[in-house]
Amino acid sequence: MMDALTIFAGTANPDMARSIARALGVRLGACQVERFPDGETSVKLDEPVRGREVFIVQPTAPPVNDHLVELLAFADACRRASAASITAIVPYFGYARADKRDGQRVPVAASMVATLLQTVGIAHVVTVDVHTPQLEGFFRVPVDSLTAVPVLADAVRERLSEGTVVVAPDAGRVRMATVFARRLKTPVVVLHKQRESGTKTKVLHLVGDVRDRACLIIDDMISTGGTMAKSIEALLEAGARPEITIAATHGLLLDDARAQLAHASVRAVFVTDTVPVLQEDWPQLRVVSVAPLIAAAIRQFMTDGSLRALG
Amino acid sequence: MMDALTIFAGTANPDMARSIARALGVRLGACQVERFPDGETSVKLDEPVRGREVFIVQPTAPPVNDHLVELLAFADACRRASAASITAIVPYFGYARADKRDGQRVPVAASMVATLLQTVGIAHVVTVDVHTPQLEGFFRVPVDSLTAVPVLADAVRERLSEGTVVVAPDAGRVRMATVFARRLKTPVVVLHKQRESGTKTKVLHLVGDVRDRACLIIDDMISTGGTMAKSIEALLEAGARPEITIAATHGLLLDDARAQLAHASVRAVFVTDTVPVLQEDWPQLRVVSVAPLIAAAIRQFMTDGSLRALG
Amino acid sequence: MMDALTIFAGTANPDMARSIARALGVRLGACQVERFPDGETSVKLDEPVRGREVFIVQPTAPPVNDHLVELLAFADACRRASAASITAIVPYFGYARADKRDGQRVPVAASMVATLLQTVGIAHVVTVDVHTPQLEGFFRVPVDSLTAVPVLADAVRERLSEGTVVVAPDAGRVRMATVFARRLKTPVVVLHKQRESGTKTKVLHLVGDVRDRACLIIDDMISTGGTMAKSIEALLEAGARPEITIAATHGLLLDDARAQLAHASVRAVFVTDTVPVLQEDWPQLRVVSVAPLIAAAIRQFMTDGSLRALG
């Protein structure tokens, strides 16, 4: 079975592609990706893909447009070279937050990206902890949404002190927080952003009790760290113990994210490797890999199995 | 301008179609809809639509499948009869809540319906207070999402006592509640469904203070009234004054909805006419019409104007 | 081979699905179909279909719109769950008679339904004795049109007295009647509906001789039985022996069909199980099963065989 598949690594996260291949006991497909002086992306497959089930590992992490076009180009090359099927492994799905218009004249970029991916012949998409569950409906082709919560929960478990609560930083993450809580057997509290009527300031309300408790703030991603910083502040104000752990699937860590999270109360920051993370000299940062999770999913794909067992 | 448009009334809400036509000063397009003994729907247009901008008024209210197929058949008839464009006015969008898979092997029915509508040639969709803002992304064609909040807010305003709070029955309605609150200059409180870790029971947490206050519970729809009944209970337990007003856009009022809402504290129930509502001998029920809103939108469509002014 | 297929039973004819599965020696795929208070249909597959060849058994029998939307929802669920292929087994194809416009502003519903089925990912359709052979051209995907004539002919054979003639109730059924006649080695007569010039009444002309002969009236379906009743009358008027047998593939038997066919001269009414038939206390009614025929076809599909041998 495994000899019918070829895994290509885009340039957005070659380390993860390598880890997946290693876990599956296959080698990566030979290919070359170049960027020309004018910024044009060139992709060349150095081995046949005729009749093969191709998996392209490419999170659309920053620089998102380059990585997106590269993914499209990869698929175009595979389709024209007669691949039997093309699956895009997009552990981090850029533009996922642009999922509605809210009465404005804007694109629905997440829907547009879904259409672009399908247009070039991608017939199956795999993501991890995608921001909006409606994303699947933007696609006509199957989308398998994996979750990093089990591996993150396992990683944080031993570091949590008795009585820690799981904190959802806003209403949209309650579902994710609940999965953490069930695994860790802890209660959930929710920070609730609310605009006071007549003012522009958003206030964070806390649903649940954090007094004298250690907190595990969870989220799907840490972008610039701003939301996280405000959550920490709100928890401490509400009497939480200054013993805060952070767990988020996608560690984009843009701009001064590190500074934002460099709060004395933060004991550890857990992210996964859906996007490449530079760890050097930030002792609090821990990166856990979702490569085994994705490898297990691919194994199920190749044997027509169920993903239920994975999470 | 108005002489280039034809409005057809499907059987799901002919009263509203008539009201829209009246507001626009046009008469409804002549057509016949029949249902055969075997349940097959037959549509026949009794006037030419060649080159005309056709609007079909058809909420996909219960019986949703019959109304959906009738809408599709209407569009097929218009397309084959050379209509210049086909807009579906779907004030209530059935299946909108079926917008994700959540890891199960289910359809994304809202996305599927969006595809079906487009397949038959519907090139523009107009809805009112659709359950999920991501619905627009399920479509490729323009979707104009109107809101009944202004007309509902105007209707409830004079009946509200001083100090009433607007209640969002769950996190998904906070946005809608905030729009009400801004119009009514009241605070918002949020009922927050939460599953205790390890139990199957969902508990309603209240974010905000309702003690000794009258409440306006808002929602996009009242289906069987179950959620609403639980919200009332939770508010009263939290010390709210037994003076509750309810405002929801879509008054499906299925099964024993009326019994569920026949609580002594309920002063009035406001719904709109997106779906036909039987009002007889339920003195608390008030129906406000969104036909003027939709008529105004159609007027903007015909003059290439903006919908901003409408809400 | 058979272990790569999954057969799901929609709610339109679960008995037939069970018979097919039994004939193939497989069990039905586990799934749940629910109808919500608002009439929305919900489908849930309880076993993986990844990489499997899925067959959904669902005639679009009355209530046709509900059964049609359920079939579409089934296909959407299977496609999103990565089924390798989706075949719709639609033994009775609703809306098949709505196959032309005849100069009116109506839909071509049969063509529209064909498009809807393909839109959700159905890649192969199997029907039985479809009303109009042009239906295949409404599809882009393969349509395999089976015929129940051989099994019906085998069932009626021993009950026919010497010299019985096969009667086509109108010109559209001559082809079907001819197949019966060839199997039963009997002559064919044709009832020919004709509108007298200048009048609205249709008169039935008879092509061929029925004097003192027993008749086997055949048709693709018995809907309300009206056409059949008129045929009986015309045959008796033409001197046929009052010994009439009826054979039709689809026994919809709507409204007062049974009363219509309760003529003293009617000896037996044969229909198949393409739609569920209630047999209780109607001694003349005989139901023969096409499940073995469909099972044999599926076996050919799974082994890339020809359907020629089946009929």
Add this chain to the structure above:
Amino acid sequence: MMDALTIFAGTANPDMARSIARALGVRLGACQVERFPDGETSVKLDEPVRGREVFIVQPTAPPVNDHLVELLAFADACRRASAASITAIVPYFGYARADKRDGQRVPVAASMVATLLQTVGIAHVVTVDVHTPQLEGFFRVPVDSLTAVPVLADAVRERLSEGTVVVAPDAGRVRMATVFARRLKTPVVVLHKQRESGTKTKVLHLVGDVRDRACLIIDDMISTGGTMAKSIEALLEAGARPEITIAATHGLLLDDARAQLAHASVRAVFVTDTVPVLQEDWPQLRVVSVAPLIAAAIRQFMTDGSLRALG
């Protein structure tokens, strides 16, 4: 209005295109069609079509493949040159009889041609007396099916003697015969092809009485004349007066059609100019033009009118 339209004449029937243009008071669009030594068709538009409603007059008469590909090429040129809309005027629709598979492994060529026409951007099709009314369902775009019966009936009227009957040469033409009969206030008789059980010979049964009557045999087309010759024979055998008139929309008159119809009893053969007809020294042949009919239809298209008045 008329100044927004451009009519191009393909090479299949330039005379008719000229007649249509003359009737509309416009000149034909300038264009060049060439056939290269290798048989490749080249089309060149010699005037701008940007923003214009283009009508291409091209029956797919023999040589059907050349005329079909030329029509496709015309449409491709118009679409790329930014025509506002492209309507194909296909008075004779080749391949229309290839409308089903009848259990064989053959194409449904009529459906395939419908798809090809739409693929190149043809958004509206106009035909005359198409062989199969289901053809419209093979298209997604509007098809306007005109009928030459009124102009043919007007032409034959004065030549018919008292008591003439209209003859449908097979069951498929009963509808057409009925329209003739209504216009001419005559009865209809039907020739009914039937295969005797067990034999290969088809026998023509006659429904209705022709004894001592003159006959008007109608049909949609005269191809090689074989069917017509057999009908004449059957009528005479049934005692018809040897005074036969023939009226058919499409006068393909292939091979030895003229010899087939050179029966002493044939008084006149009426066809239209949907395909070019050579009339020279065949005194019985009369060609009536449908160009005014098509011109009237185009006028309705340009003014968004109804086609009802035309027939």
Add this chain to the structure above:
Amino acid sequence: MMDALTIFAGTANPDMARSIARALGVRLGACQVERFPDGETSVKLDEPVRGREVFIVQPTAPPVNDHLVELLAFADACRRASAASITAIVPYFGYARADKRDGQRVPVAASMVATLLQTVGIAHVVTVDVHTPQLEGFFRVPVDSLTAVPVLADAVRERLSEGTVVVAPDAGRVRMATVFARRLKTPVVVLHKQRESGTKTKVLHLVGDVRDRACLIIDDMISTGGTMAKSIEALLEAGARPEITIAATHGLLLDDARAQLAHASVRAVFVTDTVPVLQEDWPQLRVVSVAPLIAAAIRQFMTDGSLRALG
């Protein structure tokens, strides 16, 4: 592997289809192609193709429109008969030179044909020495472009005298000439068509030296032979030895091509069998077969191998 494939021979080059089948050790699929008196093409497959990988061998050689429509009809028949995949083997691709508009209102016929082929379900195209390499981009599906240069080069090799140069008859063939030259270890010279400013005459410039050398003029096709005749003239004028060999992939040899090439200096004309060539009494003409090349490619397709080894 080979038992899953079926090769059908269209009427454009049945000899080649037979050669391919023989080389693969399979027999041709049974089928019938007819042309009716009205020029309509009929295709009938006489054996099942369900689940089979079908290859249709059909160059779109003159008469190109007939062969093109036949190919489309073949594909329609195969798709409706449930073929697993349909590959068109189009050794000579008609209309390939119609690949751009150059500011005129013409079709891009090559692009249009590509769209037509895909529309009917052709999912893979194989060509030989296609005129324009951009053709692949007109397709969405994989196109495998084979080259006859190796087999032609092998065939001419022994007939070339020492010091022969390879001549590209225009700039567009330099790439092809270079491949010849590399195989034959000879230099390349280029004839360069150029319009003198202000005149309509094109002059042939020669890049490279041919004095006292034998020449091998190569081209992708010989149509009417005009270009070739002018090249010969130009070479002789430039002092070439009157010892000219011609090698071209597609020997259309239209009109008076043979007369054009009957120059005393022409020693041999090599073409392949991509289109049928009549060889009789033209001693200079040599036909080499590309059937082994195509058979080898099909073998790679069936074993998911690479085509690199073929050329």
Add this chain to the structure above:
Amino acid sequence: MMDALTIFAGTANPDMARSIARALGVRLGACQVERFPDGETSVKLDEPVRGREVFIVQPTAPPVNDHLVELLAFADACRRASAASITAIVPYFGYARADKRDGQRVPVAASMVATLLQTVGIAHVVTVDVHTPQLEGFFRVPVDSLTAVPVLADAVRERLSEGTVVVAPDAGRVRMATVFARRLKTPVVVLHKQRESGTKTKVLHLVGDVRDRACLIIDDMISTGGTMAKSIEALLEAGARPEITIAATHGLLLDDARAQLAHASVRAVFVTDTVPVLQEDWPQLRVVSVAPLIAAAIRQFMTDGSLRALG
């Protein structure tokens, strides 16, 4: 007419958009384009486009992927906001050179980009001096290819000394050179890249005579300037006068292009403003604007005129 159009300026060349708008006497559409910290592009239209003909001015110049995705997002926003039509003005078309596969497993990026543009609803594309004329065939929608040659020729005319020759730097530019030559009434010479058999070095052959003549080297674009530098060298070696003028449509001028062109013999370098060009302190560089050309084209689009007059 002009009041039905809205021109939006993407961020790739806002100066040109402004010039076009000024030439047409309209103001640019109000909109906001932002790039988030994670590189995601956000587009917001600040005025209604309902029913308007929208033109988006956006060359896909470096950084090509960002500008491409921005263009797609613009179109998505316009389509969802009910624009009547969307035209992309892409004066420089990135990826145009990636127009073939040449036997390698690469994408055909130009074709892919064409597909992406159409997928989001772009219904008309305008380009200037596109690299490959086959590009139009990659599109289904109309592509209007303008040329800057007339404005460049007018600009260079007075600077050319008597007897200057126009130089095509390779065979692909002969057509462009010829247009220059016709306008300037000069001869053309062609540099001809050729690989010596057996070596990797390409040699530049010169077709035509440049001895003691001034040269005007033309090209569609100057990327890094490498090709241009080699052409200069070859011309001087061939005895050209050290008086060289360069004219190219697209002045990408990447990397050290300026250094490459800083040859003593280079008198002037003319480029247009299809991409933004920094002119500061490079006295040889002259930028001529194609904005008037594009404005004139848009005027023709709005009045359904011909583009023939423009060039």
